């Protein structure tokens with residue numbers, strides 16, 4: 357199952373909104389085939405796994421055990437059901453990491469295989485398998501995107517200067533990481549002041565992955581249309597109280613009241629966007645924190661002090677430190693809001 361997870365991760369940034377899945381076929385302790393879901397819309401892990409078995413080993417398939425990190429599908433999506441493939445290949449035993457809680461699959465794949473006499477074992481490295489697809493599970497189980505907050509602060513706790521000039525906090529190694537993070541998410545969001553004053557691009561220019569859709573909170577349409585977020589290189593959605601006209605830009609009219617963030621999450625869900633990286637500023641981040649609307653927080657702390665400026669957000673809820681990484685003199689702290697995924 358560990359190998360399944362390793363394989364599944366190779367689909368990172370390429371399979372969303374599908375989950376990352378890995379599969380391995382084992383005969384008497386020897387791996388005879390392995391595969392993973394490589395691209396959205398293309399073959400599932402189980403199909404690639406069976407396809408990759410060498411011709412000399414194909415006779416062993418009906419004697420082998422398939423390990424797969426997620427319950428095999430039972431529905432006709434972009435590809436035929438993997439449960440049918442397993443039945444047709446006469447694989448006698450299937451070990452599953454975690455159940456697919458997506459309503460079209462949930463339990464149906466297992467039922468189909470059991471009905472065909474296959475021995476099915478579930479819940480092997482279950483937590484690790486759920487964690488791997490925490491965006492997917494959050495999206496389907498909580499009807500909202502997986503929310504990652506991210507900011508960079510100085511050693512003395514500032515994220516920006518008072519004169520409102522964009523302040524460079526993190527180093528160039530960290531910036532590459534941040535661009536990798538951007539490539540892993542479906543959307544990226546910033547607040548009005550950040551969009552106006554920093555003129556960010558919010559793309560992945562330092563990492564070879566796709567840029568996320570840009571979401572800009574801009575109640576009064578104060579961001580100049582000459583700013584980078586309107587360069588049409590990637591889709592931009594402006595959440596606003598007014599109606600804009602910029603070509604290629606989507607305007608989502610939502611009142612900027614108490615219900616703004618829940619309503620926005622609902623709309624992102626409706627748009628099938630599974631995850632969102634919130635990059636600031638302080639006010640915007642704090643709103644997500646205060647509403648408990650976050651799953652992960654990635655805090656970059658540099659070794660330099662600013663002396664004064666805009667205070668960094670304060671993380672409340674149930675922050676559990678999950679990982680700490682040092683990149684040169686930057687320390688990156690990754691917190692989870694809940695332990696289970």
Ligand SMILES: NC(=O)C1=CN([C@@H]2O[C@H](COP(=O)(O)OP(=O)(O)OC[C@H]3O[C@@H](n4cnc5c(N)ncnc54)[C@H](OP(=O)(O)O)[C@@H]3O)[C@@H](O)[C@H]2O)C=CC1
Pocket residue numbers: 506507508509514515516517520521522523525546547548549550551553554573575612616635636637638639640641643666
């Ligand atoms: N180091 C880092 O990681 C980052 C640093 N920054 C820095 O932070 C500074 C900007 O911070 P900040 O002013 O907090 O920026 P934000 O981008 O969060 O914008 C906040 C402003 O937006 C207005 N606003 C109105 N409604 C909302 C709403 N529902 N949610 C959020 N904002 C709303 C606020 O108005 P009102 O005051 O009326 O409430 C406030 O003036 C800049 O200096 C920037 O360089 C920004 C991002 C990341």
Ligand SMILES: Nc1c(N[C@@H]2O[C@H](COP(=O)(O)O)[C@@H](O)[C@H]2O)[nH]c(=O)[nH]c1=O
Pocket residue numbers: 507508522523524525526531534546550551554555556557558559635636637656
């Ligand atoms: N200053 C600062 C950050 N600022 C964030 O990055 C945005 C600019 O990104 P870009 O699109 O690449 O121009 C900016 O608007 C703000 O959201 N991020 C960091 O990792 N480290 C930093 O020191």
Ligand SMILES: [Zn+2]
Pocket residue numbers: 400401402428429430436437438439
């Ligand atoms: Zn499948």
